Amino acid sequence: MTVALIAIDWGTSAARAYSLDARGAILDERSAALGVQKVDPGEFPSALATLLGGAVPSDIPMIACGMIGSRQGWVEAPYRECPAGFAAIASALTPVPGTRLRIVPGLICRDADGVPDVMRGEETQILGALEDDASGRAAPHVVVLPGTHSKWALVEAGRIEAFATFMTGELYALLREHSILGRLAARDGRDDGAFERGVAASLPQAAALTHDLFSARTLPLTGGLALEGVGDYLSGLLLGAEIGAARRWLQRRTVKGDSVILVGEAALCERYRRALALAGIESTTGAAAAAARGLWRIARQSGILTR
């Protein structure tokens, strides 16, 4: 099959390139630890060549999303305001001079107080995760992307209306690696009961995370939680806080949010699925290779596909 598009998910720590045919099927996939944080300014052309296996083809259109379009990336692709759908995003690709590469803009939205929230790369995954018929679906749906900075996005008729970021994954890593709780949680183990207890403790609006976190210390201290369960309990506390707050965010926007689409790494999505179920929220898993699908759909909409 002929390669019609090279689609690159180019993030902070790694880059992944997909060769796609004219129907968007993945022909080949390559990845490299050449994330934006690891490439010096000026070295992006050679990083791209390395990622693609030695040479950058001059006859194939390329598209990239993620931190590659940030101020620390190759060329800055300014944020687009929400709401934004395929048309708005596809019309705002930023070309990289001297190449056939175009960069997908990130998105920005503002809450009622004018405080901004941003995403780069997730907009493409969200558009890729939608089922083919969903892009035109009128009813709003909610897409959740678990991760270092988890995103909850409200999607309506193929447009991303608004979104909210939660620093769940980064806080978990900080607490595990550097806090007094992490020293307790050093004994690894899987404890589903501890995880569910953590979720249940921090879901209610009356919960207070900076207080509840201390119970990951006092419970094992008083025999109320096995040391092996501290890591899962901590994870539960953080997920419960995220889900509780996100649900209230949806309610303020008069969205029911009783079912969501999960997009991300399988084990992490499964963890979210269990936590969401405790909150009475159903979840389904979004289409696989969401970034590649999203990049292909945006490229097709933008008219850069030549085959």
Add this chain to the structure above:
Amino acid sequence: MTVALIAIDWGTSAARAYSLDARGAILDERSAALGVQKVDPGEFPSALATLLGGAVPSDIPMIACGMIGSRQGWVEAPYRECPAGFAAIASALTPVPGTRLRIVPGLICRDADGVPDVMRGEETQILGALEDDASGRAAPHVVVLPGTHSKWALVEAGRIEAFATFMTGELYALLREHSILGRLAARDGRDDGAFERGVAASLPQAAALTHDLFSARTLPLTGGLALEGVGDYLSGLLLGAEIGAARRWLQRRTVKGDSVILVGEAALCERYRRALALAGIESTTGAAAAAARGLWRIARQSGILTR
């Protein structure tokens, strides 16, 4: 003047010893970086001698509070259940064999769901911070001890009824030293406006800390906050979350909490005073050298004073 009591505030990282006369006045004060975390088991007798300047007197009673009574300390002084006042604490001192040293117990309390909270050392500071006439005061008052693990304690008629811990200081240090926000906040500066904005953003019950923290990234990114203000904004977000949650904790206990007593390091108390004022909470500063005063009062109550 003759030394009637040696009183030691012996914490995780440092120890401070006070020589007190028969009326509780401080005659001398010594400190050393010989906190519990820095002393090997079995080395506590020599650490005490070093702290006291070479020799441990055999003719003077000694009393200590803090982590020295934890499982990692010299001798474990089991937690006392709340409510606990002078009498309950003074009757539960744990003697250290072979010395005239006694250790003040920490306190434990449980919330409506049975989740425990603990303190060690702060109970002594709280009892020391009360004005002489306050120990018998019937109306409840609230004592706040800012720090790595801030404590809010509800005190009634000289008894500590209940308390709640907030990991505010530890979270601030983690975020400044190890997070993506800390890298932004590397440029130090004092920005009172940014601090107050952070407090105001996270005081309301509708606030969600793991989401709001991300605004310490998006605001400077979009020109809505100077980089010099990121540290103070972050501090404000964490203090606002603590104060908002603590106020709701007091309300659930039907305590008005419109004024509190602050006990701790002066600059940190001033920061709390400003944040509390934004929440409409008045604050006064507790008596200085609260730990020494508390240790002296507990020793007197316990009958170990011989002069």
